Amino acid sequence: MTRENPTPAVRPLTLRDVSEASGVSEMTVSRVLRNRGDVSEATRAKVLEAAKTLGYVPNKIAGALASSRVNLVAVIIPSLSNMVFPEVMMGISQILEDTELQPVVGVTNYSPEREEKVLYEMLSWRPSGVIIAGLEHTEAAKAMLGASGIPIVEIMDVDGEPIDSMVGISHRRAGRHMATAIVEAGYQKIGFLGTKMPLDHRARKRFEGFTEALAKSGLEVADSEFYDGGSALLKGREMTQAILARSPELDFLYYSNDMIAAGGLLYLLEKGIDIPAQIGLAGFNGVELLDGLPRSLATMDAHRLDIGRAAAEIIARRVEDPTTPPGEVVVLKPSIDFGDTLKRVKKRPDL
Amino acid sequence: MTRENPTPAVRPLTLRDVSEASGVSEMTVSRVLRNRGDVSEATRAKVLEAAKTLGYVPNKIAGALASSRVNLVAVIIPSLSNMVFPEVMMGISQILEDTELQPVVGVTNYSPEREEKVLYEMLSWRPSGVIIAGLEHTEAAKAMLGASGIPIVEIMDVDGEPIDSMVGISHRRAGRHMATAIVEAGYQKIGFLGTKMPLDHRARKRFEGFTEALAKSGLEVADSEFYDGGSALLKGREMTQAILARSPELDFLYYSNDMIAAGGLLYLLEKGIDIPAQIGLAGFNGVELLDGLPRSLATMDAHRLDIGRAAAEIIARRVEDPTTPPGEVVVLKPSIDFGDTLKRVKKRPDL
DNA sequence: CGGCCCTCTGTTAGCGCTATCATAGCCAAG
DNA sequence: CTTGGCTATGATAGCGCTAACAGAGGGCCG
Known part of the structure; x- marks a missing residue:
């Protein structure tokens, strides 16, 4: 504490400051701080001590430029x-x-x-x-x-x-896989609920795989509903209500993510609908969150x-x-x- | 395409490459790419063209070192x-x-x-x-x-x-505020459910404010339950079940976050408990997720x-x-x- | 037509570090 | 005591860029 001002930090510290404080060359300081090359125990201790008291933080920008690492x-x-x-x-x-x-x-x-x-x-x-x-x-x-x-x-x-x-x-395969499981379980009137996101290529591919596998069984998506923005859980509720109002005959709802599926699940449970007998549900992503829902949601884990x-x-x-x-x-x-x-x-x- | 190998990238490009390709000095290239200083339209176009065809990406490490910005x-x-x-x-x-x-x-x-x-x-x-x-x-x-x-x-x-x-x-005040609202609503036997995180200082401060305000009304936390790790929604369920098994007389549950509160809410609704008459609930954080729950959860928005x-x-x-x-x-x-x-x-x- | 002030471009000298090579000092072997 | 081979340290030269200044060329004024 030789100076008046207790808050220095005018000029940021450099290797040179540490080098001067510890009485060795900048190169040696650099070696110590990077643990590279041979440095004697005594010098190492001296340098570390100086760096610590000064509060030196190396400048990685300079380091990276010099070493191109x-x-x-x-x-x-x-x-x-x-x-x-x-x-x-x-x-x-x-x-x-x-x-x-x-x-x-x-x-x-x-x-x-x-x-x-x-x-x-x-x-x-x-x-x-x-x-x-x-x-x-x-x-x-x-x-x-x-x-x-x-x-x-x-x-x-x-x-x-x-x-x-x-x-x-x-994702194509994931969609196919889920479609196959749904068809094998005997569902016939299948609704799709997803995001209105033309740029979510993975959701798109899942949907493509899904429709493709349905087609192989002579089925197609009977109705669909899309959203963007907002609380996914709430949207799941609203979309489920909307799609069932429009197409009450649906017996399965495939959601493009677990959050909207959870919203749909909560809605259907409230309505007293028998799941999975009357309507089946599935989401995508295996979100940990789902563990706490009243009913365990069918989903697919994307690892x-x-x-x-x-x-x-x-x-x-x-x-x-x-x-x-x-x-x-x-x-x-x-x-x-x-x-x-x-x-x-x-x-x-x-x- | 003068060379055999179509995949160059042996030596990363530098300003000098662009400078040579466009026939101006490195400095001028630098000026163009940073939009700084006066450069004639013709030169600018020439440089941009060269930079683009080469696929030059500036090296910010060098730039930052030189400009200390x-x-x-x-x-x-x-x-x-x-x-x-x-x-x-x-x-x-x-x-x-x-x-x-x-x-x-x-x-x-x-x-x-x-x-x-x-x-x-x-x-x-x-x-x-x-x-x-x-x-x-x-x-x-x-x-x-x-x-x-x-x-x-x-x-x-x-x-x-x-x-x-x-x-x-x-957060102290947030805790106090919630406690006051709970007491004013007439609840008396209050349980607290939170995370076992000694290092979450904000949760701690909320809890301190909470107990402090309760104390002013001559009340204290009747029972509490802590968790760590795992799905918060599920933990909320489990903790709620546990605390009520131990202290069935509780008439209010204050959760340290909305996720466990949501788990508790779902659990209590399933049990057919009358909310908020029989038991009241509150969480903390105003998570958008909550909008989709069957019952809108009392919470506090932390902005x-x-x-x-x-x-x-x-x-x-x-x-x-x-x-x-x-x-x-x-x-x-x-x-x-x-x-x-x-x-x-x-x-x-x-x- | 010299002088001045523009606009545009180039030259030079680092930024703070590290790679590389050079060297001082030391010990053991010959 | 010399030589060789260590280990520990230092000197030097950049890394790729930008700040700061220098200078070339041109237009316009009196």
């Missing part, structure tokens, strides 16, 4: 507001915690333009890898990813051509945690050993949970 | 898994979208050590500001924040001394979106004009929503 992994996802991506994030964090790497999140709100912008922004920090949701990107985005020279993992979806690696489930973990593992491996071949593909199988809202006929081995 | 705002929050922080994030994004600034999220999992580490890591990228949840930090973390020389906004809570600015609600927005505005203002005085404090008032689960006695103007 950046321990960041860009994670680009459409949204944080429906629990599916936070869960993927957890998987990613779990794996990266054991490495030097750090995830940095960018959110696109399902907008391709925003995705392109966020991607550009992130790539300009020269991360060590990119984990990005989906296989559909603008041409420019694909070009950037391809030219970046770093490991890229596209996640969630495997129905398409990856730029490099991909990890996910087949979000595993997707995050597998993606992070690919990046970690590639960073650790750059000779690891690119283009790894991990296909996870969505597992159906019949719950109490979908009549069970017989165990099928798998689809 | 980093357009990142560190956002440090405890968790992404309960919707309250994602909502704060949305508020932050909404405001920062109109600026050059970009949020970067770090998650601490309610661990002070992790918070310290995440903070160190983030500060080492020299962000333009920090938004951090809570007022409780390790000594080292406080020292780093204080010495960083950048705007700091502590959010969510205002019961304590901020390092610089703070934005939030008083999370507004907290995010206000915090981001403070940072944006301070970055825009560094002479803006620090130490701004924004206290938001939590608003009570009686819903259908808390008997209403009379309108009170406010607490």
Whole structure:
């Protein structure tokens, strides 16, 4: 405390300050702080002491520029507001915690333009890898990813051509699988309730798979209802009411996500409708939330945690050993949970 | 396409490449790409063209080092898994979208050590500001924040001394307010259900305020139940069952968050209990999810979106004009929503 | 037509770190 | 005591960009 002013921070500290305070060269300080190279115990202690008292925080910008090593992994996802991506994030964090790497999140709100912008922004920090949701990107985005020279993992979806690696489930197949289960359970008049999101390619693919499998059984979606924005639980209620008012003959409702399905379930229970005998229900995503509902909802688990973990593992491996071949593909199988809202006929081995 | 190999990306592109391709100096390219300084239309077009065909992505690391300007705002929050922080994030994004600034999220999992580490890591990228949840930090973390020389906004809570600015609600007061409303509605045997999280200071403060206000009316919490981990909805169910099995005389249940309250509500409705006459319920947080429940739950809105927005505005203002005085404090008032689960006695103007 | 003030472009010198190589000091072997 | 081979430390030269200033060219004035 040699100066008057107790709040310094006028000029941010640099290696030089630590070097002067501890009486060794900047290079030695750098070595100590990065635990790299041989430094004697005595010097190390002296340097650490000085760094600590000064409150020195290394400048990674300068470090990264000098070493062209950046321990960041860009994670680009459409949204944080429906629990599916936070869960993927957890998987990613779990794996990266054991490495030097750090995830940095960018959110696109399902907008391709925003995705392109966020991607550009992130790539300009020269991360060590990119984990990005989906296989559909603008041409420019694909070009950037391809030219970046770093490991890229596209996640969630495997129905398409990856730029490099991909990890996910087949949403088309998930849709087919659910349709088959519904048909086998004997339901005939099937309604679909989903989001009005032309850019949610995964929901679209599930729907395509669903209708395709129904068609094979000579069925089609009898009525459908779409929403956007607002509380999903409430929307589920409202849409269910609306679709049944219009098409009272429906005996099954397939929802594009568990939250609206839960809303529908609560509504139908209140109306005293017999589930799954009179009307069957199914959602998608296996949200943990559902455990507490009065009736266990039929759903399909998209293995979000595993997707995050597998993606992070690919990046970690590639960073650790750059000779690891690119283009790894991990296909996870969505597992159906019949719950109490979908009549069970017989165990099928798998689809 | 002069070379054989169609996948270049051996050496990442630099300003020099663009400069050579467009026949102007690196400086001019830099000016064009940053829209700074006067450049003739012809040159600008030439440069942009070259940058685009090459697929050049600027290196922000070098840029930041040279200009000592980093357009990142560190956002440090405890968790992404309960919707309250994602909502704060949305508020932050909404405001920062109109600026050059970009949020970067770090998650601490309610661990002070992790918070310290995440903070160190983030500060080492020299962000333009920090938004951090809570007022409780390790000594080292406080020292780093204080010495960083950048705007700091502590959010969510205002019961304590901020390092610089703070934005939030008083959780003590929120607890008191709810207690008063419950007592005025005539409930006497009050149970508390919450998380077993010694490090969730805000939940603790709410509980303190709650018991303090009860004490003023000569009451105390008759029984309580705590949980950790797992599906909150399910836990709400289980805890409600447990506490009522033990203390059947309870006539009110105060839950520390809306998710467990929702679980409790569903359970009690199934049991055919008369709400709010026989038992009253209240939660905390005003989660959008609740709109779809069979009965509208009494809760208190913590204005999370507004907290995010206000915090981001403070940072944006301070970055825009560094002479803006620090130490701004924004206290938001939590608003009570009686819903259908808390008997209403009379309108009170406010607490 | 010199002088002045524009507009546009280029030159130079770092930003704070790390890679790389050089070197001082030391000990053991010959 | 020399030589070789250590280990511990330092000197130097960038990383890719931008700030700050310098200068070239052109138009317009008196």
